[in-house]
Amino acid sequence: MKALFQGWVVAILIMAAALAGNIQAVISKDVTTGNFLLAQTPVNGDELELAVALPELAEVILKAGDSSSGRVIGIDAQGQALSIQRSGKTATIPLSQIQKVVFKNGALVYRSNGRQIIRGERDRPTGKLVTWSGIPLNTFTVKNSTQGQAVVKLKPPIVSTADLQGIQSVARNRQYVVDEIQFNSQQRTINILATPY
16 A cells, blocks of 8 residues: 555656646746737647737837837848838838847737737736747748737747747737847848747
């Protein structure tokens, strides 16, 4: 009877450790939050098409020191250009001239279900800032520029398979909001900094 009891204790401890590891992965890893309308299911076992939100107002900081602001309406992977719109006027900026795109904290953001988030005022992040580096430029697409809805395809080696599972589980009920985008036009990649809400 004592051996049976010890066996159960060991089994319970192993399961508790596994659960704690999964909870830690969800809380502290690079996790993207819930997009309710866009697909968030793996395209295959090692790829996740994840919906992310872009706040309405972005500041495009140029390498020359100047900046421009507006709503990000598109990223042309072929033409290597970013399009922004402000007051009905559209501007296209070559990616090679951009240092980074910073999304304003107080700017309005839409979840994929249409609900609004106002970062910094009433809505607080529900997780830590995460960074995905070296994402191929052609895997990031703006789907709805009016509501700032975009999709990024994540897969190894950019994000591990275990992290993809954590990202997907968090994405079921949270929305990742992009804080910053950096471009590497020579390697045709982007770095995305995002926070779950």
